[in-house]
Amino acid sequence: MINQELLILQFQQKDVQAYEKLYNAYCKSIAGVINTIVKNPEVTEEITQDVFLKAWNNAASYSPSKGRFFTWLLNIARNAAIDHTRSKNFKQSKQNQTTDFFVDILETHDDLNSSTNAIGLKDIVYKLGETCKSLIELLYFRGFTQVEASEELNMPLGTIKTKNKICVGQLRSILGL
Amino acid sequence: MCWTIAFNTRIVKMNIKEYIASGILELYVAGSLSEKENEEVHDAIQKYPELMAEVIAIEKAIVLLTAATNQGDSYSFDAIKKKISNEPKVIPMQKPKKNFWTYSGWVAAFILGGVLVYTNFQNKQSTTMVAGEKQQLEEQIDRVKNSLSQTEKLLEIFRDKDIISVPLAGQNASPSSYAKVYWDKKTKNIYLDAKGLPTPPKGKVYQIWSLKVTPLTPTSLGTLDNFSADANKIFTIKNSNNSEAFGITLEPAGGSETPNLEQLYALGAVRS
Incomplete structure (x- = not known):
C-alpha cells in the first residue's frame, strides 16, 4: 500500500x-x-x-x-x-x-487475447443479477452520480448505496476478495 | 480543524463495521461522492487500517472487472514513454543558497586571526599571564581550529565527484521545504543538508528513511534529535542500504517503525 x-x-x-x-x-x-x-x-x-x-x-x-x-x-x-x-x-x-453493456463485451470477448481473468469474469457476470449489472455499469463504467443512477434505473435514491454495496459484495466474493 | 475531530469521534461511535456496511466506500472508489464526502472518507481510511483494506479490496475487484472488458492487444508503455520523455525534465532545484558553511571557513580564519592578535596583545600587556587564562585561550583556539577543519572536511565531501547528490523536494506536508543528501557509497555515509526544513514542533522529530521501490521497503536511518541545536544543519548518517530514494517525515519524538506519509516533508529519488 x-x-x-x-x-x-x-x-x-x-x-x-x-x-x-x-x-x-x-x-x-x-x-x-x-x-x-x-x-x-x-x-x-x-x-x-x-x-x-x-x-x-x-x-x-x-x-x-x-x-x-x-x-x-x-x-x-x-x-x-x-x-x-x-x-x-x-x-x-x-x-x-450491437453491444451495450459491459456484460455483452465480456460475453463476446475473444478469448485469444483476453486476460485469464476474463474467462472467470464471464461466469461472474452471469451470476450477477440484472439490477447489479446495470448498477455496476452506470456507477463504475459510466461515472453516474447516485441521483443519475436512481433516475436511470427508477430506483429510490436511498437504496442506490446499499444495493451497490450488495452488488460489489457479490463480485468480491466470487473473486475471493 | 473542528469538523475533523467531530467527524472522527462520530466514526468511532458509529463503529467501523457500520461505516463499511453503509456502502460509502464502494461509492468512493466509483468516484460518485461529493468533494466533501471524498475528503471525509480519505481522512477515515488514513486513520483506520480496516477501512483502508476494504477500499483496496473494492478497488481490486473493480480493476479486475474493468480490465476484463478491454478487447485491445496488450498495451505497451513505450508509445507514451516516447511522448513524455521528449519534454524537458523538470528537476525541482533550489537556487543555490550561500549556506553557512560557504563562509564559515573565512569566519573561522578571521576569528583565529583575531584570537592570535589578541593573544599577542595580551602578551605585550603582561608577560606574567595567569596560567588559567592562558589555558582558556588555548582551548578557544583549539575550538576554532576544530571548526575550521570540520568545515574543510565538509567542503571536501561536497566536492568529491564520487559522491552522489540527491535533491529532496518538498512534499504535501510542507511544499516549501527542501533538503539535499550527499551519499558517499565508499564510506557508507550520507551527509544530509537539512537547512531547508522548518524547525520541528515540540515533541516531534524528523526521521530519515532510505527507500527501496520494488518492493517498497522503507528503512529508518534514524532521527535528527538535535535539529534545533545544530548550527549548520548538516548531519552525518550511516547508510549501508542500497537506497533508491530518500525521504524525510515528521514523527513523534523517538521516531516511528514505519513512515507516516501524511507527514512526508521531503522526498527525492537517487538518479541511476
Missing part, C-alpha cells in the same frame, strides 16, 4: 519509471472502461493513450484527499470517452454496434 503511495508521489515528481508501473497496473482497466463506452478496440487504444498523457501532464492536479488515484484515472477516461461519443465520426460508426 505504501508502495502505491510512493509511486504516485514519484509520478507527481515526473518520474517516468514510477509512471510505467502505475500504467501497467491500470492500463487495461482504463482501456476496458473506454471500450465499454466507445465500443471500438482501435479507438479505445487511441483514447487510452491520450488519457495517460493527460494524466501525466496534469500530475500536479491530483491530490489523494480528493479520491483514489485509480478513481482519478477513471474520471479522466470516462470524460475522454464520452467526448469522443459526441463527435461526428462516432455517431456515424455507431449504427453497426
Whole structure:
C-alpha cells in the first residue's frame, strides 16, 4: 500500500519509471472502461493513450484527499470517452454496434487475447443479477452520480448505496476478495 | 480543524463495521461522492487500517472487472514513454543558497586571526599571564581550529565527484521545504543538508528513511534529535542500504517503525 503511495508521489515528481508501473497496473482497466463506452478496440487504444498523457501532464492536479488515484484515472477516461461519443465520426460508426453493456463485451470477448481473468469474469457476470449489472455499469463504467443512477434505473435514491454495496459484495466474493 | 475531530469521534461511535456496511466506500472508489464526502472518507481510511483494506479490496475487484472488458492487444508503455520523455525534465532545484558553511571557513580564519592578535596583545600587556587564562585561550583556539577543519572536511565531501547528490523536494506536508543528501557509497555515509526544513514542533522529530521501490521497503536511518541545536544543519548518517530514494517525515519524538506519509516533508529519488 505504501508502495502505491510512493509511486504516485514519484509520478507527481515526473518520474517516468514510477509512471510505467502505475500504467501497467491500470492500463487495461482504463482501456476496458473506454471500450465499454466507445465500443471500438482501435479507438479505445487511441483514447487510452491520450488519457495517460493527460494524466501525466496534469500530475500536479491530483491530490489523494480528493479520491483514489485509480478513481482519478477513471474520471479522466470516462470524460475522454464520452467526448469522443459526441463527435461526428462516432455517431456515424455507431449504427453497426450491437453491444451495450459491459456484460455483452465480456460475453463476446475473444478469448485469444483476453486476460485469464476474463474467462472467470464471464461466469461472474452471469451470476450477477440484472439490477447489479446495470448498477455496476452506470456507477463504475459510466461515472453516474447516485441521483443519475436512481433516475436511470427508477430506483429510490436511498437504496442506490446499499444495493451497490450488495452488488460489489457479490463480485468480491466470487473473486475471493 | 473542528469538523475533523467531530467527524472522527462520530466514526468511532458509529463503529467501523457500520461505516463499511453503509456502502460509502464502494461509492468512493466509483468516484460518485461529493468533494466533501471524498475528503471525509480519505481522512477515515488514513486513520483506520480496516477501512483502508476494504477500499483496496473494492478497488481490486473493480480493476479486475474493468480490465476484463478491454478487447485491445496488450498495451505497451513505450508509445507514451516516447511522448513524455521528449519534454524537458523538470528537476525541482533550489537556487543555490550561500549556506553557512560557504563562509564559515573565512569566519573561522578571521576569528583565529583575531584570537592570535589578541593573544599577542595580551602578551605585550603582561608577560606574567595567569596560567588559567592562558589555558582558556588555548582551548578557544583549539575550538576554532576544530571548526575550521570540520568545515574543510565538509567542503571536501561536497566536492568529491564520487559522491552522489540527491535533491529532496518538498512534499504535501510542507511544499516549501527542501533538503539535499550527499551519499558517499565508499564510506557508507550520507551527509544530509537539512537547512531547508522548518524547525520541528515540540515533541516531534524528523526521521530519515532510505527507500527501496520494488518492493517498497522503507528503512529508518534514524532521527535528527538535535535539529534545533545544530548550527549548520548538516548531519552525518550511516547508510549501508542500497537506497533508491530518500525521504524525510515528521514523527513523534523517538521516531516511528514505519513512515507516516501524511507527514512526508521531503522526498527525492537517487538518479541511476
